Amino acid sequence: MNAMPPWLEADWQVHARRMRDGRVPHALLAAGPAGLGKRRLVDAIVASLLCIDRREDAHACGQCRGCAWRSAGTHPDLVRVAIAEDATQITVGQIRALGERLTLAPQPGGRQVAVVDPADEMNPNAANALLKTLEEPSPGSVLVLVADSPSRLLPTILSRCQRLTIRMPTREESLAWLAERGLDAALAADVLAVARGNPGEAERLAQPESAALARATLTEFVAVVEGRRSLVEVAAEWAKDRPDARLDWLAQATSLAAWPAGADLPGSLEPLAALTRGADFNTLAQWWTGLNRVRAQVRTPVRTDLLLAEQLAAARRAFGH
Ligand SMILES: [Zn+2]
Known part of the structure; x- marks a missing residue:
């Protein structure tokens, strides 16, 4: 206390x-x-x-x-x-x-x-x-x-x-706080970057369950964009298993990969960053806005698998593949 x-x-x-x-x-x-x-x-x-x-x-x-x-x-x-x-x-x-x-x-x-x-x-x-x-x-x-x-x-x-006032902590304060809570330094730096400096959000992302979901979502997303996985299949899987958490993470991760804003990009996001390099800025921004709209919609009772499939199809176009 x-x-x-x-x-x-x-x-x-x-x-x-x-x-x-x-x-x-x-x-x-x-x-x-x-x-x-x-x-x-x-x-x-x-x-x-x-x-x-x-x-x-x-x-x-x-x-x-x-x-x-x-x-x-x-x-x-x-x-x-x-x-x-x-x-x-x-x-x-x-x-x-x-x-x-x-x-x-x-x-x-x-x-x-x-x-x-x-x-x-x-x-x-x-x-x-x-x-x-x-x-x-x-x-x-x-x-x-x-x-x-x-x-x-x-x-x-x-x-x-x-x-x-509830001020935003500095990076050093957040890293020290995450270390006190037992987070490994490399993981702490990664999740803090994805959470854009918000320590509580970073701690949440570092929970083993969230981290595993994030890794799986990233791998599947990259595979869909590169045409190695069926988007309908992946959308159906995501719809059944915490679609909102997946989209929250994807929104944070793609925004960081595409617009790093000075922060060091975590190595785990490199595949995502590689995708954004060939993409057109405006199309990417539009896709990201669409993703955020879908984030709000998956919390309401709609056909989540269809929304996700649409969003993944848009990602293939936005990332230039
Ligand atoms: Zn008292």
Whole structure:
């Protein structure tokens, strides 16, 4: 709980100073790409807000009644609003209930804390209801919004929140963090390049299961483009086995292979880079845009095998084979 990744330390220090000065904002926004640890930062802040015996550095003590309730998931002053299992967005009913809940008195000497995650997945009515709650904050309550895509939040909501900066780590910080987590240096450098410097994303890509899927996807993709494998067959296989993860990886890998942007190209991507060398820039860019459209579509119930086959056929044309 205590060791914050170095790139979140500045955000933590801002929070610690506010706690010391007794000037905690009514609303905080933790926004930025997934994989940088913003939920970890939010968890530490929430723990700190609910602890009744905080340490000197503002971190939660881990032992008081507040900490015990929080770890058990039974803290009476902590509300978490998330997407319900049978829904795709946070609803207005949930946000209204939250507003009412925040008007209740907290435990003596404590405060009400609410976490809305993902705040960028609210329907318009829910967003408007949240705005009302933000306009009339209950004294002593703290609302924490978490969003991967803050551009999808209403500007009026954004302007009422104190924003945590969640900066992107340097390459050295990310490599050190990945090494601490037991990743081999060469693998860490490879996955960090594919993840465009995002350490959490790199760690995810390095999981043995993801790495094996990535290798297989690359081999099959190159074979299809070079005409050594049937695209219909490969599309059918991909459709049955984690098509979304394959396309996510393919999008990241081809973008890096075609437009390296100064990063060292991992050796494992060389076959892909070789394909892009003879390709026309505009056609390739168009194909890549199409790939991203298909990424969104494979999450909906459509004929995934047909979409994949179309995309692979387009790849043969785009890569000039
Ligand atoms: Zn405590």
